[in-house]
Amino acid sequence: MFFNPNLKSAAGLRDPGKRDRITCFPTRYGWLFVVALSGMLMGSINYNNNLGFLFTFLLGSMLLVSLVHSYRNIRGIAVDKVQALPVFEAQEAIFELKLRLLPRQRVAVRFRLDDSEAVMVQTMQGSCARVSVVMPTRKRGRVSPRVLYILSEYPFGLFGFYTSCQIFIDCLVYPKPVPVQQISMQDLFQAHSAKGVALDSVEDFKGLRTFQNGDATQHIFWKAFSKGQGLMVKEFMGGASPCLCFSWERIKAEDVEKKLAMLCGMVLKAHGMKLKYGIHLPDHLIAPDKGEHHKHACLRALALF
Amino acid sequence: MKTKIQQPLLIVAVLGIVIGPLLFNLPVWVTGWCVTFWGYAVLAHKRGWPWPGRTVRLILACTGSMVVFVFLGDGTLGGQMFIGLLSVMAGLKPLETKSHRDSIVTLFMAYFIIISSLFIIENLFITLYMFVSVLATTACLIHFNLPGRQLKKNLRLAVIIILQAIPLMILFFILFPRAEGTFFSLPGSYQGRSGFSETMQPGSISRLVRQDRTAFRVQFRGEFPDAPALYWRGLVLWHFDGKSWSRGAAPEHYQPSVRGQNVFQYDVIIEPHRKKHLFALDLPLSAPPLTRLTGDFTLVAHWPLRKRRRYQVRSSPDARVRDLGHQGQIARQLPETGNPEAKLLAESWMTRLGSPKAVLNQAIQYFKQNQFSYTLKPPLLGEDPVDDFIFGSKSGYCEHFASAFAYLMRAAGIPARVVIGYLGGERNPYGNYLIVKQYHAHAWVEVFLDNQGWIRVDPTAIVAPERISLGLTDSLLSENLPEFLMQTGIGRMRAYIRKMAYMWDAVNLRWNAWFMEYSRLEQVRLLAGFISNVTWSRVVWIVGLCVLLAGMAVMGWLQFKGGKKTGHKDTVKEAYDLFCEKLEDVGIGREASQGPVDFSRMAGLKRRDLREPIEAISHQYIALRYRGRQDKASQQYLLKMIKKFDPK
Secondary structure: OOOOOOOOOOEOOOOOOOOOOEEEEEOHHHHHHHHHHHHHHHHHHHHOOHHHHHHHHHHHHHHHHHHHHHHHHHOOEEEEEEEEOOEEOOOEEEEEEEEEEOOOOEEEEEEEEOOOOOEEEEEEOOOEEEEEEEEEOOOOEEEOOOEEEEEEOOOOOOEEEEEEEEEOOOEEEEOOOOOOOOOOHHHHHHHHHOOOOOOOHHHHEEEEEEOOOOOOHHHEOHHHHHOOOOOEEEEEHHHOOOEEEEEHHHOOOOOHHHHHHHHHHHHHHHHHOOOEEEEEEOOEEEEEEOOHHHHHHHHHHHHOO | OOOOOOHHHHHHHHHHHHHHHHHOOOOHHHHHHHHHHHHHHHHHHHHOOOOOOHHHHHHHHHHHHHHHHHHHOOOOOOHHHHHHHHHHHHHHHHHHOOOHHHHHHHHHHHHHHHHHHHHHOOOHHHHHHHHHHHHHHHHHHHHHHOOOOOHHHHHHHHHHHHHHHHHHHHHHHHHOOOOOOOOOOOOOOOOOOOOOOOEEOOOOOHHHHHOOOEEEEEEEEOOOOOHHHOEEEEEEEOEEOOOOEEOOOOOOOOOOOOOOOOOEEEEEEEOOOOOOEEOEEOOEOOOOOOEEEOOOOOEEEOOOOOOOEEEEEEEOOOOOOOOOOOOOOHHHOOOOOOOHHHHHHHHHHHHHHOOHHHHHHHHHHHHHHOOOEEOOOOOOOOOOHHHHHHHHHOEEOHHHHHHHHHHHHHHOOOOEEEEEEEEOOEEEOOOOEEEEEHHHEEEEEEEEEOOOEEEEEOHHHHHOOHHHHOOHHHHOOOOOOOHHHOOOOOHHHHHHHHHHHHHHHHHHHHHHHHHHOOOHHHHHHHHHHHHHOOOHHHHHHHHHHHHHHHHHHHHHHHHHHOOOOOOOOOHHHHHHHHHHHHHHHOOOOOOOOOOHHHHHHHHHHHOHHHHHHHHHHHHHHHHHHHOOOOOHHHHHHHHHHHHHOOOO
């Protein structure tokens, strides 16, 4: 199946005009404020002091009015789309939210995925906005947040409102690549002789010709050079690159994660060198190919192994 | 671009605003304390001076509290000490507001300082000032919560929220159920400073002349009594111990009936003095609610006065109590020993003259003829103060005269008692009411004669009649009077200030009448009145009030929305945003620098298949946006096109 990580998305789609489920919550200062306010009210009642009453009611009314401001600050935000680009292990997973808004100035709205750290957007205006929320990654595989919280304690920081929506998108986490210095010729040719592995590149190999300025060094046929036959360059059909297959079994490393990390590094290196490559995992074979999509397909296989 | 104001500066500013009015009620060193540490905090912030560590702050806090305990503590947890402690802590606070938590807690403290100042200073000024304090503190609270925004914007938001809260506040204020009386009280808490004490000894009343504070105000319904009749009865003192007079075993459950010809009806608005006694014009005929009339015709409230109170009394200056009842014994009480010469003098009068009336006249004559002088600064008296006064110094203030006169009467076997209260009052030309100040404090004597009943004898008036006819200032011209009683100086300026003070006092009294005295009674009356008898004018009033409140709310709301253009929805812009979004979804994003023309050209090149609709939409948008087309049909057309547009 074709997989395009750039466009795949899904999210709770809502009409920004519709009333969302918005919940009020006090911060710890909010609790403290309420306690202080009750104390002031008690004092005013006890001494029957009208100035005390006036002050207490002014603060109380301000708190109530601030709730309206706070509610309006959160209301009318709809998540249109969530996108997540794959990342490598230990990088932060970035979820890009595309928001549809009832146009209104919004201040200090925070976005949070599950329990990760919230991202604060200072001001939002207009009818759409983009926000990137990050989540830490610890392991290769998928980071799949369940709930997106949109919250704000504007304006006093005493009480806030939050709204939440379920999201159904994963962020792929590729293994952390082990840098590979050079893919040696040995690898290349051993790949040819790997038993039972079909290699398309055999057919692509056309022949040898003498070296000309501008030829890629990795195409030099070193064996011939060492035999004193001069610099020869391998030629491939249709200008194709040499191709190779990275096999699980041939990687020498103590555990699975290390092996995956090395494979990951190789894939990246081969991709950087514009080679054709495939990977052969115990339960999975990806035929040699090249290009962005192919790279991601390989990395995905490694991530989900 | 203005430089951003940093947190410590804001905290200092807010605390300064909030504590300002309290500093007048506190000793100077508190001001010095606050200014010192605030100044240090500001400089430490600007110059990078070291911030004091935890230990230093703890030591400072302990020192400050100790000093407050020593200088302001009177053994109780009184109001003075409370605000003293608050101020000392507020002085130190800016030194330790490093974290968000500290800052917020400091602002909460600021709110507490505001309410304390409201409890302590009850007048119109502090009511208006409260809004300034709340605005400053709230703006700061918002700013600490949204530090990224401009302070100006946050201040504006605070103004908006306060304006929106005011109608709600008024509603709460009117409707919140009120109770009567005090449920519990801290000893000596909050309000009130005592006027005179409940005993009288030499110096206890002349001390009050140094005080410019108002004791109470009186609004007469109808005409004012003449100045010589303005004897404000406070307490009757029955017991003499040789030096000082006190209530002693005052007769409680005895209520003779009195009648008077000339009845005055008036309201007294009394300042809190932490005691129960109230004042009324001599002689009160009935007791206001929550008060009782004692057997010696003084008013006693059910609770100590902790806040300003208004009560209504009827009095008659010519009413007379003709019945001695069983008070004869205690009205003749004298200590066994002491003051022997005065006792001998009085006894000799009695044996010589025979009738109480004659003895009374003899005593009056004695005071007239023996060069007694009326002075604020009498010499100190010895072990037998009455003897020393009558035969030695012969000069004193009203308490000396009253004490000596009552002693002579009792020594002659005539029932007598001392009354303390106030004499006179200043008429405020702007409010048509009397202001009675502490320096009007006075003491006089009542003597019982068989056929006349209790009659008032004011020995001070015998010695210095101008005290009654001209008032205090003129009767003590030669004395070294307190500054505020001097009429000399820069005459015109002083008169002007006096005028202003009277005006301010009148305004405050009005404010007090309709705001501070709003209580359960008024509440019930107001609500019941609105519900039961609906009249045309009342409906107009209610509707007017509702319109006013609604207007305020709407104004506040518009103010809130007013930040953006005209307030109506920009459908064209929204539609175009949607169009851009749709294109963005297929990978054709609009750069911030691209105008609609450039964007349309670029999009047309990238998606040749959609070139036509893209150009049509852009054209329509430009026409609506930039060429001044405004008709609904064009807008509808644009909306329809954009809705139909589907690049996928």
